[in-house]
Amino acid sequence: MNNAFTFTVKSLRFDENYNPSGNTRITTNFANLARGEKRQENLRNALVMIDNRFNSLAYWDNPKSDRYAVELEIISAELNLGAEGNNSTFPVIEILKTNIVDKKTNERIEGIVGNNFSSYVRDYDFSVLLSEHNKNHTEFRTPDNFGDLHGNIFKNFVNSEAYKANFNKAPVICLSVSSKNTYYRTGNEHPVLGIEYQQDELSLTDEYFGKMGLRARYFMPANSAAPLAFYFHGDLLSDYTNLELISTISTMETFQKIYRPEIYNANSAAGRHYQPSLSHQDYSLTRIVYDREERSQLAIEQGKFTEERFIKPYQTLLEQWFTPVL
Secondary structure (H helix, E strand, O other): OOOOEEEEEEEEEEOOOOOOOOOOOOOOHHHHHOOOOOHHHHHHHHHHHHHHHHHHHOOOOOOOOOOEEEEEEEEEEEEEEHHHOOOOEEEEEEEEEEEEEEOOOOEEEEEEEEEEEEOHHHHHHHHHHHHHHOOOOOOOOOOOOOOHHHHHHHHHHHOOHHHHHHOOOOOEEEEEOOOOOOEEEEEEEEOOOEEEEEEOOOOHHHHHHHOOOOEEEEEEOOOOOOOEEEEEOOOHHHHOOHHHHHHHHHHHHHHHHHHOHHHHOEOOOOOOEEOOOOOOOOEOOOOOOOOHHHHHHHHHHHHHHHHHHHHHHHHHHHHHHOOOOO
8 A cells, every 4th residue: 555545543431421422334233322312312222232231241250240341442543634635524424432341350351443333435345335336226236346445544554554553463343143144053163153154145235345354154142032143363262361252242143232123132133044134023221322214324425435536536546556455
């Protein structure tokens, strides 16, 4: 990558007093919680859910299930666009960093970076480019080189000096499983991640994240309703400690219970063969307010914003400088 393009990493604590910054995508999971009249109640309830889930999984030497608390940081990666003779930046990636507080030993333990994944360029790819490409076509198609630019930006960020100066391990992204695929239990069971599933075919998200240098494994932790998709580089089972993995599970399962209750807050757990469905009716709601329809509409607006402010003005330079990273 040309040295004219560099990254700046910024951090903001996510707690009950959190207010989204001007550069935060308003469809981001945590930004959604911080909107409306019940914003502080939403945030407080979500954080309590995360702590409770963490303690239920980290049960050893934890008889009252209150030993640990999870602290969250919102990590924003801004791309510096100094190549055009100015100091403008664009917020290309937003992820979460977990930290674990051991209240018994008064120790603060570093968790995993990644978890939630937010990207304006991803909004553009899925809500603008993909939609335009399939207009007036009956059969779904993806454009040539779909996701290449986004993938190369991500890989350059993870290999950048800015990332290495702030984080010791590769990111792990945790998402919902695809409602278009069927998942099958394997004979593998991890003591923290739980029962492993495999799917019948790659989803579009799998292919998209593959261009980011990440591959997926699917696990359903103890007392969960459905498997989670973990996207990672390296060895998910060996590269991270049990507490690190629990911090990701507790954080992202909480978000999924709020945003996809039909799947992750279902009243019965996934069976040996499982196809997720957002039309499933046997589920419970959390006490947290969320407007999923509004979120879909905002994704289109943000995709158009990205096209106007980032893709069109810098496309030639981006394609020239963000050459593939293996």
